Amino acid sequence: MRIEKCYFCSAPVYPGHGMAFVRNDCKVFQFCRSKCHKNFKKKRNPRKTRWTKAFRKASGKELTVDNSLEFEKRRNIPLKYNRELWSKTVEAMKKVEAIKQKRQSRFIVNRLKKGKELEKAADISEIKKNIHLIKAPHAGQAKQLEDKMVQKLAEDVEMDE
């Protein structure tokens, strides 16, 4: 029993789900659901369809080259069952998975950092341009003038005294 990868969106295809299509040149395409199958039949390129993993990896939105990704590889030479190797492998798998998740999320966070800077800049420019919508340009001026006048008067009075 194997969990295959959907050819179009790279989602896991569990047994009993999805469809497989075998082409005349003996290449097998697995699909996770009819959405992917229909897109394939429409000859859409998964590398250009934005919601697929293939697009995300091809356009650098997700982590592509990393050591932790090298662990999961389809092996064509089967090994004879060996209890300790299998149990060690399962443990290793768990650890590798944890590391992989960490690295992938870190990658995405780093990618999105730039956006935050841009947001800040946009906010500042927005304020500079349109502050007049919430605050009149001469908003506190009258009061300020008054205060100044009062201050000046007070000073004058002091000076006189």
Add this chain to the structure above:
Amino acid sequence: ALYNFKKIMVVPTAKDFIDLTLSKTQRKTPTVVHKHYQIHRIRHFYMRKVKFTQQNYHDRLSQILTDFPKLDDIHPFYADLMNVLYDKDHYKLALGQINIAKNLIDNVAKDYVRLMKYGDSLYRCKQLKRAALGRMCTILKRQKQSLEYLEQVRQHLSRLPTIDPNTRTLLLCGYPNVGKSSFINKVTRADVEVQPYAFTTKSLFVGHMDYKYLRWQVVDTPGILDHPLEERNTIEMQAITALAHLRAAVLYVMDLSEQCGHTLSQQLELFNSIRPLFANKPLIVMANKCDVRKISELSEENQKIIADLIAEGITVIETSSLTEEGVMQVKTEACDHLLAHRVNTKMKGKKVHDVLNRLHLAIPAKRDQKERPPFIPDGAMVRRKAMETDAPKRKLERDLEIELGDDYMLDLQKYWDLMNPDEKQDRIPEIWEGHNIADYIDPEIMKRLEDLEREEELREKAGEYDSEEESEDEEMQEIRQLASQIREKRKLKILESREKNTKGPRLPRTAKKVERGTLEKDMSDLGLDMTDKDDSHYAQRSRSLVRKRKREVSAPPTSRTRSQSASRPPRDQSGVRDAKMLKKVKVLMKGSQKEMNRQGKKGESDRHVFDLKPKHLFAGKRKSGSTSRR
């Protein structure tokens, strides 16, 4: 010509034949003709009918003549058989009659067609045609007997057994009830009737068997009685024909127990009288029914008879169809004899040399004196020995299955060849959280994992995974808040401006009265200080802005000014006497507005119905609910 007795066309009775042809003529030729047609057309019409009928008769009769086999063209065995069964003379006569009939019909048609050329009216032509058809039909009516006979012949002919006269055949003969049919039932898949009365088998039967990878025919004949040839009846004659024409191995069956009703000496007599038919044929005498009485149990004279036969060089084999004793022996002997005989005949013939000249058996010459015996590996020798001795074989799965009965579970894992045999019964994990474990299996996985973990530690130390402080000081937060406020305000303004009707009539901005309250509110929202603005210019009661020009006193007053509009009571207070009435009025007002508001209308003038036939009220079945909501 290759005759297939099963494919002879059905011969119809005379009556049927006539009906068939006449109705065909009526259907397949034009039917309409009138007096006033041109004479050549009328003549042609009737000539066509005559010719059509003649053609049909001719075709069918020719078909019959060609389908039935000519006794001179077929194998003499079949010719003789047909003679025996159907009488050669009668057969030939019948066919001859048919031929004559055919010719007569042709002549009739020819004559009448010639006469038709001189027919000068429709009536005359019609009569000629009638006469022609009538004569043809009469000719055929006279052939009734022949046709009936031929039909019977055809039916019987198609049911004859297909005996190939040229292939290997074994022929069984003897008195009735001696056991010929039982023998053929035993040896082949044929199912011939076996009964205690004589002449159960009334015709030839064929069975097929295999020996030495060849197909053999076994022909069962009806029993033959001992009287001269002239006195034989049809049934016996079939047997004689078979004996005479088929080049087969003859198996003469004798009944040792004399249960057939004839003594052994009588059987010997018969044997001697048929002897001439056995020339050039391998012969075997079957002493049948030996389960009842063996040769050794026979009387002296009978034993002498048997001994004489053996002395003449004829093979005598004791058989019993019941116990199958000797049946195989007879079969093999007869087949071998016949094969040898056939080979000899072929060798004596001329065609053999053509083949022999082309055959050459190549034997490689020895290159040295070294002995090269065939090599048999040890394993094969051991296996062969194990096969010979009845040593107990190893326990098979099947034996285990039978032993355990219902509890049996097929467990193929116990045959696995693993490094640690005690792991054979393990349930191997295959999947974990959406990943295949088989994709991770690697003998060096632990080493790689260690490297990875080391790398990870280094990265952590380098501070990659430190979550950045939300270095958002107060200032940035304020900025963000302000920016979001600005955006909101902008969106609201945009929505407001969208609601305006720019295409309709427009009042100038100054025509609208600006409320003091709204003005002060907006300005204070923008941050300006709007307290005590009572003596600002906008808070004064508006004076008339239009300065009247100096006119004559008698000039009538012009349109009302704004000042007057200011002094008029507002609409919701005009005509209202007191507070009680005001309340009531308000309630009435709200009541009249309720429906409009509920429908989201701007006012009583907003009467546009957006959807005259909403789909949900006009479509679908009326299940539960009224038409107002369905």
